Amino acid sequence: MVNKIIKLIDIYKDYNSELNLFSALNNINLEINKGDFISIVGKSGSGKSTLLNMMSAIDKPSSGQVLINDIDISQFKSDQLAAWRGHNIGLVFQFFQLIPTLTVLENIILPMDFCGVFARNERKVRARELLEMVELSAKENKFPAILSGGERQRVAIARSLANKPPIILADEPTGNLDSVTAHNIFQLFKSLNGQGQTIVVVSHDPVCQQFSNRTINIVDGIIKTDNTLGAGHV
Numbered sequence: 590m591v592n593k594i595i596k597l598i599d600i601y602k603d604y605n606s607e608l609n610l611f612s613a614l615n616n617i618n619l620e621i622n623k624g625d626f627i628s629i630v631g632k633s634g635s636g637k638s639t640l641l642n643m644m645s646a647i648d649k650p651s652s653g654q655v656l657i658n659d660i661d662i663s664q665f666k667s668d669q670l671a672a673w674r675g676h677n678i679g680l681v682f683q684f685f686q687l688i689p690t691l692t693v694l695e696n697i698i699l700p701m702d703f704c705g706v707f708a709r710n711e712r713k714v715r716a717r718e719l720l721e722m723v724e725l726s727a728k729e730n731k732f733p734a735i736l737s738g739g740e741r742q743r744v745a746i747a748r749s750l751a752n753k754p755p756i757i758l759a760d761e762p763t764g765n766l767d768s769v770t771a772h773n774i775f776q777l778f779k780s781l782n783g784q785g786q787t788i789v790v791v792s793h794d795p796v797c798q799q800f801s802n803r804t805i806n807i808v809d810g811i812i813k814t815d816n817t818l819g820a821g822h823v
């Protein structure tokens with residue numbers, strides 16, 4: 590595996606409407622190391638989600654290249670892309686996106702059923718291990734609706750890890766949580782990062798930057814500042 594796990598090269602993203610062409614990303618060049626924990630910050634509308642969606646291939650650049658583990662992901666057709674994403678990217682969202690009719694355990698098993706990284710008879714064991722890691726073993730048979738917001742996000746994080754993706758991308762994962770719960774979620778990301786997981790979090794919350802080793806500030810679709818912290822950080 591390469592050290593520069595994510596490379597964005599000369600990325601432009603334009604949104605076309607009938608009336609105008611809006612430039613959401615304007616020549617982004619960015620390399621992310623394996624094992625980094627990155628905070629992406631910036632005002633609403635600055636292009637943070639668009640940038641994250643380039644890394645997950647949820648959206649395609651208008652021009653430029655996205656390399657993940659040195660693979661140019663623009664080469665994939667949509668069915669190949671879904672399979673690639675399942676193996677390589679864990680996604681965490683602001684509103685959790687759990688399936689309400691499935692139990693906590695079933696929500697975590699679902700991506701394993703789609704991906705086939707783990708054999709059928711291994712999936713429940715793995716889901717239980719992940720639930721234990723996020724300290725929610727007692728809730729495995731509950732439905733998402735009865736969980737607190739923080740618990741739902743911990744389930745969603747466990748789910749994002751289901752197929753052992755090398756990269757976790759989270760878009761405003763604490764945007765709907767109180768500050769104490771948010772702190773716990775950032776701490777969970779930090780502990781995963783300590784185990785070698787590469788993590789990129791878009792967050793308005795300055796607390797996120799206390800846990801990450803690098804903060805990238807986006808202004809109007811360009812990288813305004815990019816600060817890597819030295820040793821001795823939390």
Ligand code: ADP
Nearest residue numbers: 604611613631632633634635636637638639640
């Ligand atoms: P952020 O996540 O930083 O709030 P986004 O990446 O969602 O910002 O959006 C950046 C800019 O691109 C915003 O001005 C937004 O209105 C615009 N934008 C995002 N998605 C679309 C779209 N599908 N069509 C047109 N404009 C879009």
Ligand code: MG
Nearest residue numbers: 637638639760
């Ligand atoms: Mg956004």
